[in-house]
Amino acid sequence: MIFLLPAMLVLFLTTIYPMLYAGYLSFRSYDLAKPFVPRVFVGWSNYQQVLTSGDFLNALSITFQLMVITLSIQLVVGVGLALLVTQRLPGMGIARTLLLIPMMISPVIVGLVWLFLYFPELGYLNYFLSFVGLDPIPWITSPNWALWAIAIADIWQWTPFIMMGTAAALTSLSPEPYEAARIDGNTRWQVFRHVTLPQLKPVLVSLVFLRAIDAFKIYDIIFVLTKGGPGDSTEVLSLYIYRQSFTFWQMGVGAAASFVSLIIIVVLITLFFKSLNRDQTA
Amino acid sequence: MSAITLRSVVKRYGSVEVVHGIDLDVEEGEFVVLLGPSGCGKTTTLRMVAGLEDVSDGELSIAGRRVNEVAPKDRGVAMVFQNYALYPHMSVRQNMEFALRPLGLDAAEVDRRIQEAAGILGLGELLARKPAQLSGGQRQRVAMGRAMVRTPDVFLFDEPLSNLDAKLRTQVRLEIGKLHNRLGTTVLYVTHDQVEAMTLADKIVVMQNGHIEQVGTPEQVYAHPNNMFVASFIGSPSMNMIPARHEGGRLRAEGLDLAVPSRFEGKLPEGQDVVIGIRPTGLQRAEPGAADAVVARVEVTEFLGNEALLDIRVGDHELIAEIPAAGRPAPGDEVSLTFDPSVIHLFDPQTGATLSR
Amino acid sequence: MNKPSMQQAILVYALLGIALIVFLTPIYLIASSSVKPSPIMFQRPPAMLFEPTFEHYRDLFTMRPFGKFIMNSLMVALGSTAFSVFFGSIAAYAISRIKHKRMNDIAFWILSMRMFPPIAVVVPYYIIFKTAGLLDTPLALIIVYSTANIPLTVWLMKGFFDEVPRALEEAAAVDGHGLISIFWRVTLPLAAPGLAVSAVFCFIFSWNEFLFALMLTGSEAQTATVAVMSFWSSDAVQWGRIMAGSFVILIPGVVFVLTCQRWLVRGLTMGSVK
Secondary structure, three states, X not given: OOOHHXXXXXXXXXXXXXXXXXXXXXXXXXXXXXXXXXXXXXXXXXXXXXXXXXXXXXXXXXXXXXXXXXXXXXXXXXXXHHHHHOOOOOOHHHHHHHHHHHHHOOHHHHHHHHHHXXXXXXXXXXXXXXXXXXXXXXXXXXXXXXXXHHHHHHHHHHXXXXXXXXXXXHHOXXXXXXXXXXXXXXXXXXXXXXXXXXXXXXXXXXXXXXXXXXXXXXXXXXXXXXXXXXOOOOOOHHHHHHXXXXXXXXXXHHHHHHHHHHHHHHHHHHHHXXXXXXXXXX | OEEEEEXXXXXXXXXXXXXXXXXXXXXXXXXXXXXXXXXXXXXXXXHHXXXXXXXXXXXXXXXXXXXXXXXXXXXXXXXXXOOXXXXXXXXXXXXXXXXXXXXXXXXXXXXXXXXXXXXXXXXXXHOOOOHHHOOHHHHHHHHHHHHHOOOOOEEEEEOOOOOOOHHHHHHHHHHHHHXXXXXXXXXXXEEOOXXXXXXXXXXXXXXXXXXXXXXXXXHHHHXXXXXXXXXXXXXXXXXXXXXXXXXXXXXXXXXXXXXXXXXXXXXXXXXXXXXXEEOHHHEEEOOOOOOOOEEEXXXXXXXXXXXXXXXXXEOOEEEEEEEXXXXXXXXXXXXXXXXXXHHXXXXXXXXXXXXXX | OOOOOHHHHHHHHHHHHHHHHHHHHHHHHHHHHHOOOHHHOOOOOOOOOOOOOOHHHHHHHHOOOHHHHHHHHXXXXXXXXXXXXXXXXXXXXXXXXXXXXXXXXXXXXXHHHHHOOOHHHHHHHHHHHHHHOOOOOHHHHHHHHHHHHHHHHHHHHHHHHHOOOHHHHHHHHHOOOOXXXXXXXXXXXXXXXXXXXXXXHHHHHHHHOOHHHHHHOOOOOOOHHHHHXXXXXXXXXXXXXXXXXXXXXXXHHHHHHHHOHHHHHHHHOOOOXX
């Protein structure tokens, strides 16, 4: 117990206290631009403002859109890559290592290099696309494309994560069911569908939850690429909170929005732990 | 003064009691083996003596001193663990040094003790190696060396041979015996292997379900088991058990009719239900015309070299007999066997207790 | 799994080749653009062969105090790593060793601390540090990063401590060692790989972080990630300098992947995949 206390204390002071403080703020009118106006108790009005404003609902919707787009593509491509790099062929170890590099790069740098690629007129991506006969795409200047531009950068960075987790799980699978399935004369697809996939499921569920929880944190890439624009077409929750708090200086409203997103995260985290526990007991 | 004394020692985990108030005295210099099937409480008992488990109730003393509340390090014991528990990041020498460090000896004495232990156990060449570079038998010896250098009052062994292959086990067993003869230190040794217990122990403590079933020398527990559990647990193959009834000086069962051995005469009431216990070696081919011969059908024979085991059927009882291999019958043969009356045991079928005393 | 046939092998290599091009081109672009002279930066077709120039790197360190920002990043990352690994590993030891049904709840509570979106607490942090006069100091970032790094360390180290056999600690206890001595001389050395992995993850997380650094620092304690972004906001975009700065920032992460990828899985999934 003596060992546990210091860390608990540190975590309490550094996380619980700010959260409680955020809770306190969310019930106050707190305008940083007017430092001498008293911070009065305003009841649920900040929450009311958040939950009834189109901006917040738009941010929530965009966050989920981005989550669904990136997660589904990352899952399919990541599992596919994992199946490739776990083949018993020379050079697979190096390929696997090289593919992991994007994950460890600072998201700001990821944003910057994709900005370099997307950049209107100058960016290389449209130049590359012209080789396959595609017209230039207004990646970050059109509301129709901006969310995709962000999704691509996120997919680029985090597909390796799914690949890595899946590959680790694949290599730890017991070979016996495969040998049995081969002797029984199943096709490759049948073996994958009925032998591999069910065994991978617990790991995939964990990986997807970890990504889903992270999807609520996405900030840096969007900040660099679009700052939430054009318009509010890429304004996810974290950008919305940022804008309320630091552009409009409405700290109370920002805190209320933070708390609403915290509740969503808590639900996701609880589901994640449930899935972990089920694996352990199964 | 006993080296170790347990008085009504109880171990509970929450509301589950796993050791039920056992009493035991281990004398100075004695080699005592706790023997029983897994889950019988023998390892828990050893760990209570080591101080790795709290004593829930009762009193535990080492060298006359109550140690219930004494930390393991202050009990003057050394322990050899089932998986040896060698520190993998330390060399053999460092493993022993680490065990000596709390004693605060000077460097010369530390070195002397390590050299002495290495000499006795033949570890001289291995002192610089890491545990990963040692074979199973070598690791076992290092674990003993690490216990030895502390010159404890009591050695504790927790199934020390269970990870060795059969051949090595016999060899290390001999070494442990020799070591005990040489050092004369008190030993408390846990095993589920009755051969280890028989060969090493001065005194065997047979345990089952958190109770002590019998305490005695190997000869006593083998020849005079207190009850059916001890009788069937000790000895291999197990003792044959046949439910029977005492009727007019005879023991009768399906296909069986024996005279009551003379030592039981007058002790058995008429009509008493009994269980006849006889070891496979107590069944032998009958001389022609022998009294009380039993006719049995041979189902399987197992050739062991000098001896053969016969799986036989008498009435509806399946028994095992161990006879000289020469001239053994073939499966399907009928043989005539006698029960050696001097090694017949009788037990009470209700309590399982022996009727021999 | 059986060995693939010739055709299958060709297919595998072809698909992996495409994947490698897709995933490595942006990194190649950072490296090559950082040494590409400005006039040919956007030349079509892209200049593949050119005389490398170090002017962007020179500008980085002479026209801006980028060296200072790197030092800030280092100081914050090392500070938070030391702090987190110390508190995190002793907490992990307690969680690993104390058998109590509430322990799991505590462990999950600690883990959940890492999963909350940073933006949700950036406002309170801003106000707290402003009140305490800690805005624009490395200490503020060390504290904030530790809230993410301690949970990570706790979870990683718990896994490593769980793998140290109890019997070793019991052996040391019977041999006369106390709690601290056992932890320090037996358990911790055996969990040393875990300490290294935790430290590297804490370091890279802190080194790469942007949001808090942006909000909580100004010109004094600014870190490299924030500084490199500031080349963007000036009148003309200094792509050469941005790429040079980016390249410097991505070095630790890439070195980590190339040297110890086998620990990545464990670190990034908080031990839920081993």
